[in-house]
Amino acid sequence: xxxxxxxxxxxxxxxxxxxxxxxxxxxxxxxxxxxxxxxxxxxxxxxxxxxxxxxxxxxxxxxxxxxxxxxxxxxxxxxxxxxxxxxxxxxxxxxxxxxxxxxxxxxxxxxxxxxxxxxxxxxxxxxxxxxxxxxxxxxxxxxxxxxxxxxxxxxxxxxxxxxxxxxxxxxxxxxxxxxxxxxxxx
Amino acid sequence: xxxxxxxxxxxxxxxxxxxxxxxxxxxxxxxxxxxxxxxxxxxxxxxxxxxxxxxxxxxxxxxxxxxxxxxxxxxxxxxxxxxxxxxxxxxxxxxxxxxxxxxxxxxxxxxxxxxxxxxxxxxxxxxxxxxxxxxxxxxxxxxxxxxxxxxxxxxxxxxxxxxxxxxxxxxxxxxxxxxxxxxxxxxxxxxxxxxxxxxxxxxxxxxxxxxxxxxxxxxxxxxxxxxxxxxxxxxxxxxxxxxxxxxxxxxxxxxxxxxxxxxxxxxxxxxxxxxxxxxxxxxxxxxxxxxxxxxxxxxxxxxxxxxxxxxxxxxxxxxxxxxxxxxxxxxxxxxxxxxxxxxxxxxxxxxxxxxxxxxxxxxxxxxxxxxxxxxxxxxxxxxxxxxxxxxxxxxxxxxxxxxxxxxxxxxxxxxxxxxxxxxxxxxxxxxxxxxxxxxxxxxxxxxxxxxxxxxxxxxxxxxxxxxxxxxxxxxxxxxxxxxxxxxxxxxxxxxxxxxxxxxxxxxxxxxxxxxxxxxxxxxxxxxxxxxxxxxxxxxxxxxxxxxxxxxxxxxxxxxxxxxxxxxxxxxxxxxxxxxxxxxxxxxxxxxxxxxxxxxxxxxxxxxxxxxxxxxxxxxxxxxxxxxxxxxxxxxxxxxxxxxxxxxxxxxxxxxxxxxxxxxxxxxxxxxxxxxxxxxxxxxxxxxxxxxxxxxxxxxxxxxxxxxxxxxxxxxxxxxxxxxxxxxxxxxxxxxxxxxxxxxxxxxxxx
Numbered sequence: 001x002x003x004x005x006x007x008x009x010x011x012x013x014x015x016x017x018x019x020x021x022x023x024x025x026x027x028x029x030x031x032x033x034x035x036x037x038x039x040x041x042x043x044x045x046x047x048x049x050x051x052x053x054x055x056x057x058x059x060x061x062x063x064x065x066x067x068x069x070x071x072x073x074x075x076x077x078x079x080x081x082x083x084x085x086x087x088x089x090x091x092x093x094x095x096x097x098x099x100x101x102x103x104x105x106x107x108x109x110x111x112x113x114x115x116x117x118x119x120x121x122x123x124x125x126x127x128x129x130x131x132x133x134x135x136x137x138x139x140x141x142x143x144x145x146x147x148x149x150x151x152x153x154x155x156x157x158x159x160x161x162x163x164x165x166x167x168x169x170x171x172x173x174x175x176x177x178x179x180x181x182x183x184x185x186x
Numbered sequence: 187x188x189x190x191x192x193x194x195x196x197x198x199x200x201x202x203x204x205x206x207x208x209x210x211x212x213x214x215x216x217x218x219x220x221x222x223x224x225x226x227x228x229x230x231x232x233x234x235x236x237x238x239x240x241x242x243x244x245x246x247x248x249x250x251x252x253x254x255x256x257x258x259x260x261x262x263x264x265x266x267x268x269x270x271x272x273x274x275x276x277x278x279x280x281x282x283x284x285x286x287x288x289x290x291x292x293x294x295x296x297x298x299x300x301x302x303x304x305x306x307x308x309x310x311x312x313x314x315x316x317x318x319x320x321x322x323x324x325x326x327x328x329x330x331x332x333x334x335x336x337x338x339x340x341x342x343x344x345x346x347x348x349x350x351x352x353x354x355x356x357x358x359x360x361x362x363x364x365x366x367x368x369x370x371x372x373x374x375x376x377x378x379x380x381x382x383x384x385x386x387x388x389x390x391x392x393x394x395x396x397x398x399x400x401x402x403x404x405x406x407x408x409x410x411x412x413x414x415x416x417x418x419x420x421x422x423x424x425x426x427x428x429x430x431x432x433x434x435x436x437x438x439x440x441x442x443x444x445x446x447x448x449x450x451x452x453x454x455x456x457x458x459x460x461x462x463x464x465x466x467x468x469x470x471x472x473x474x475x476x477x478x479x480x481x482x483x484x485x486x487x488x489x490x491x492x493x494x495x496x497x498x499x500x501x502x503x504x505x506x507x508x509x510x511x512x513x514x515x516x517x518x519x520x521x522x523x524x525x526x527x528x529x530x531x532x533x534x535x536x537x538x539x540x541x542x543x544x545x546x547x548x549x550x551x552x553x554x555x556x557x558x559x560x561x562x563x564x565x566x567x568x569x570x571x572x573x574x575x576x577x578x579x580x581x582x583x584x585x586x587x588x589x590x591x592x593x594x595x596x597x598x599x600x601x602x603x604x605x606x607x608x609x610x611x612x613x614x615x616x617x618x619x620x621x622x623x624x625x626x627x628x629x630x631x632x633x634x635x636x637x638x639x640x641x642x643x644x645x646x647x648x649x650x651x652x653x654x655x656x657x658x659x660x661x662x663x664x665x666x667x668x669x670x671x672x673x674x675x676x677x678x679x680x681x682x683x684x685x686x687x688x689x690x691x692x693x694x695x696x697x698x699x700x701x702x703x704x705x706x707x708x709x710x711x712x713x714x715x716x717x718x719x720x721x722x723x724x725x726x727x728x729x730x731x732x733x734x735x736x737x738x739x740x741x742x743x744x745x746x747x748x749x750x751x752x753x754x755x756x757x758x759x760x761x762x763x764x765x766x767x768x769x770x771x772x773x774x775x776x777x778x779x780x781x782x783x784x785x786x787x788x789x790x791x792x793x794x795x796x797x798x799x800x801x802x803x804x805x806x807x808x809x810x811x812x813x814x815x816x817x818x819x820x821x822x823x824x825x826x827x828x829x830x831x832x833x834x835x836x837x838x839x840x841x842x843x844x845x846x847x848x849x850x851x852x853x854x855x856x857x858x859x860x861x862x863x864x865x866x867x868x869x870x871x872x873x874x875x876x877x878x879x880x881x882x883x884x885x886x887x888x889x890x891x892x893x894x895x896x897x898x899x900x901x902x903x904x905x906x907x908x909x910x911x912x913x914x915x916x917x918x919x920x921x922x923x924x925x926x927x928x929x930x931x932x933x934x935x936x
Binding site for chain 1: 503824
């Protein structure tokens with residue numbers, strides 16, 4: 001397999017602190033209402049305690065990206081060298097095809113630009129040998145950058161409960177599920 | 187993608203802001219969104235970088251690296267040099283760039299025509315200072331002293347030079363000071379009685395612990411950088427137990443979570459101690475050679491404490507108490523992180539002493555990876571040059587007082603015939619209302635937001651209404667500002683020179699001025715010098731504060747050889763290369779077992795404690811009696827630090843409104859459904875808020891996170907919290923703490 005960067009979301013380590021989300025905003029200053037990285041609390045059917053386990057999610061930089069496939073003006077490219085899906089906003093005509101097609105809601109509409117935008121995996125930082133802003137910011141190592149080509153098999157999974165199972169696009173994000181402590185209540 | 191801001195033609199600069207036209211007030215090309223287009227690699231060479239240090243009242247006190255271009259803070263990150271900060275900040279820290287350039291920021295000195303009217307008008311610094319100085323002189327003329335002028339300041343900005351606010355007050359004369367701390371005083375006193383000082387292990391050595399109990403602390407929200415040490419200890423095989431009345435985010439990361447009855451911590455610790463005693467698991471070397479009064483403590487346990495009793499008081503099953511006690515006593519080393527939340531009770535100090543005793547009797551005090559971790563001030567040995575200012579000659583003050591005191595009061599109060607008059611900071615409203623001979627006429631507020639944080643907000647409003655003038659120094663139009671006559675705009679961390687240390691970790695970071703102060707903002711010490719200039723122009727000799735200052739010079743004046751030696755640096759400018767860590771002989775506090783108590787030993791029996799009106803032994807003290815149907819807890823949110831950060835539009839993206847959290851069984855009894863609007867009410871006041879149902883909170887408990895949302899949202903938990911004192915705090919901080927978590931209330935659907 002070729003080098004393919006991906007986010008490893010370790011929900012066992014994740015403390016839902018939103019540091020990654022704000023580190024992204026700190027770096028890119030998205031306009032109001034535009035969010036590239038969300039921190040979603042898991043529903044109680046998946047984790048039994050409300051707002052105590054999370055998935056930090058941005059673009060999944062899919063192997064077969066829906067956004068890229070539906071874009072009429074080739075505003076999306078997938079980098080040969082590392083699989084990062086790049087949105088070239090200067091080419092975007094704001095048609096909304098990608099926003100409607102992505103099963104994970106990664107591209108979002110920028111009402112100021114009147115075009116789409118999404119997580120870039122900080123490829124300009126990758127090219128400088130740096131980590132993505134969100135990954136660098138994580139205080140517990142719960143959000144990691146991995147290469148799917150060299151990722152050792154382990155307890156990580158591709159389609160955890162609560163994450164839409166769309167095998168066709170083959171999202172690159174991998175997940176480790178959270179644990180529940182022994183509870184001793186009065 | 188390039189870090190070059192895109193042109194205005196492509197991105198409407200700062201468009202979409204909530205305040206119409208606000209963007210036009212900002213200098214161009216500040217904090218522009220970056221284009222999402224592919225281009226060249228990031229290059230640090232495109233930026234000037236600066237060192238900053240987060241000055242908020244937080245365990246983590248992060249070292250920041252700031253990237254500036256065209257005189258604008260473009261983005262920030264955690265300093266890589268600090269193993270504690272480790273390249274990352276937190277959700278609050280990363281919002282700083284927005285804080286500097288927020289359209290909501292206070293830009294100029296302003297005067298409000300009628301409090302709470304919102305009729306603010308811009309005045310010049312000269313006019314603002316003229317009004318203030320004339321009022322000060324009027325008070326002196328009327329009362330013959332300046333005791334009618336008060337200061338309330340706490341931890342809104344911990345940059346060391348900001349103690350120049352207290353310095354400014356001293357430079358005017360003897361004034362009235364609100365002393366003490368709402369934060370951690372009961373625990374400080376407890377640790378002083380037991381150990382002779384508050385001194386915790388290096389948090390980075392928690393990785394060595396074989397057993398970790400986090401007791402009434404929620405580092406997953408309030409010290410995110412400490413969590414990696416807890417997790418690493420766990421990875422190496424340590425068991426992690428979290429004890430909290432709420433199933434917190436930290437609890438979710440534990441092996442075992444105990445949810446005891448709120449404020450039953452002392453009973454729980456003593457029950458564990460009794461079991462350790464019965465099982466013969468006491469560290470005899472420690473209790474015989476390094477401790478005082480252990481036999482008396484053991485006798486108290488035998489006569490007054492049983493595991494069954496502890497179980498009954500706390501609600502934790504007896505077999506659980508036995509199991510965890512045995513595991514804790516046999517793990518080596520074992521540590522307890524004593525949170526500030528668990529001491530915000532009428533029995534909080536007593537509870538901390540009981541937990542200290544548990545750590546001590548198992549021989550875990552003075553051990554790397556062990557310890558009763560609470561906090562420390564070991565790295566705070568600055569000169570306090572800004573703080574220590576002389577009163578003008580002939581100043582008249584308060585007779586017979588001890589002068590101001592506090593955990594951060596480093597002035598080493600010299601004996602003087604006159605002193606400042608002191609009131610309890612945790613009873614600000616009552617202090618203002620009760621002040622006589624002279625009455626309090628004027629209040630200066632800085633580094634503090636009393637309306638968001640002081641207790642009994644309805645009473646506070648009445649108290650403020652009795653003041654003739656309120657001057658508030660702040661960055662945003664919060665509720666305290668709304669109740670002020672004059673507001674002075676203050677700099678952010680990027681706009682002044684200062685230096686910061688933590689009360690938890692052992693790193694030291696410089697705070698460089700990274701940008702020119704925005705608008706007409708000034709630092710606290712610049713404001714003091716400006717006031718001094720005006721005072722001396724109107725009445726020569728009426729203020730001793732230096733009239734021309736440079737914040738960089740004043741930063742330098744805070745350093746001394748002791749600091750340099752402690753941190754192993756030659757000069758403060760070395761810190762421009764990044765933060766440095768203290769050269770510690772051991773990561774363990776009290777590693778030589780030389781305690782700072784009168785006996786030089788760990789004192790299970792503290793005569794000072796008894797002299798100060800408490801029990802000599804760490805005996806159980808009952809908590810506050812409930813006065814309403816539900817216990818009310820108002821702890822910290824992860825999205826803010828007290829009233830800071832939550833109001834920013836950047837934070838609003840992730841945290842839009844406040845909620846009450848309550849148990850679904852209680853809710854169904856009250857006919858309340860998820861996301862209903864409810865009214866929480868008690869003897870203090872009421873607050874309307876939406877409800878989320880969750881078993882994270884215990885039955886008969888209401889949980890609301892303290893916050894100031896701004897943006898027209900009047901939500902304020904202090905409408906429900908009274909000013910009942912904690913048991914301890916007066917010994918070391920000048921006033922008792924406050925029982926923030928001993929509050930009760932009722933709830934109904936609206």
